[in-house]
Amino acid sequence: MVELKNVDVHYKEGGVDALNDVSLRINDGEFVFIVGSSGAGKSTLLKLLTREKTPTNGRVFVNGYNLSNLKNRKIPYFRRSMGMIFQDFRLIPNLTVYENVAFVLRVTDRSSRYIRQRVPYVLNLVKLNDKARAYPSQLSGGEQQRVAIARAFAPDPGLIIADEPTGNIDPELSYEIVEILKDINKCGTTVLMVTHEHDLVKYFGGRIISLKKGNVDFDDYIGGDGDSE
């Protein structure tokens, strides 16, 4: 579960109010699109949820952790409860696809036996079993993002945060990426996807949270065009 209670974020540099009295709640198992133009507060919201930043006022709860008073030494353990997907994929270039996914499991101190079972399973989910030995530079943008999704899902987290996951790939592949995230969501994982692509949001529908100038401008469910197809 993700919950923000009366959260303000104020940047001293430039005197900018990035978020103003934001309150929202995302229940376990939801799939939520977060939209908004540049400067709306999306990046700040993500930084709050990953505990890269703490709010100026208010409280933030993610996966049972109160991030407002989370000690620095506990941050790694909190981050293990979620998966992150980035616009620029952020794969480790000198590791193969298999090793990139296995890496996150090693970080969480999983056994070699578990890693040998889990990595092929998640690579199969994103249909990349045949690319296990390839390096990121040998993959297309869409394939690299699928590896990033496999890496985020490998530790079986309760929450996946995707920051513009379709921003660096061909538009026709964007739908495929969201489909994969939807499949992961069906397994019970909460998915929070930040995007600029309104066509994508309209197509898939569901819960949409729109941010505007640091405030929640819209938070409701819409029907997707794709539902009728």
Added chain:
Amino acid sequence: MRGSNFSYLVRQGIGSVWHNRMMSFASFCILMVSLLLIGLALLTSYNIGVIIGNIEDTNEILVFIKPDVPDSELSHISDRLRSNYSYVESVVFVSKAEAWEMMKEYYGGDGVEYLFESIGGEDMPSTFVVSLNDITMINTAVSHFRAIEEVESVRASHDFAEFLISIRNTLTIIAIAVLIALIVVCLVIIYNTARTSVFARRMQISIMKHVGATNAFIRFPFFIEGMFIGVIAGAASWFLTMQAYESVVEIFTQDIMILEILGLSNLVAFEDIMWYVLGVNCLLGAMLGALGTVLSMGKHLRV
């Protein structure tokens, strides 16, 4: 941490040495030169210490015994000198007759034998030549020996002893200062070299932070990498130190006179200390390499 993950991180650390070979080579060269300088400074300091030690060993205290003390008492006095004072290294007895012969030998010569005719060996005092194991105790020893009832007088070269003590103290301070300065300079250079290497891998560190790696987990491969380079640089600098040291010894030993004049006849043979030097070089190299690399990660871990 599981054994399998531990060995994985060790492999990652050693693998990084090759992946970042240019930076590894730069760190290796810096460490090797620094350790070579540190090694030569330590060897110089060690040899000077040994030379001063040898000179100190020749600095003796003469303890003159009163003429009326019977010969039967002399062995007791010798035993007391040996056993009552922990700073006494050795006690050598010089009898009246031996002292007389030594004096005649020293002052005698053609045409002056008549000077010794009027006096006899019986007038010479019995003497103990005492060597100390710690030259700084010379004043204490003199006052202790003077307090012995049977002792008539004590003679010691205070000025020379104090001169040696001050040289030793000054050299110790200089050696420590040079060592600290070299270590700090080396650490700063390694820190900056490693920073470039860490900067090149900042994305990797950022990914590790985002997937929940602890700082210790992230640092560990860098620690191994720095330590590995340090140990190799330590071994290489040991080899260079050996070559340099043996060349210097060879130059000196070509002319024994130089050694005698400079008091360097007791230069320590490298074979006697080679394992000690190798151990110090590798340990210091590992510490400097690991510390410099780990310190350079600072701000990249604050994600």
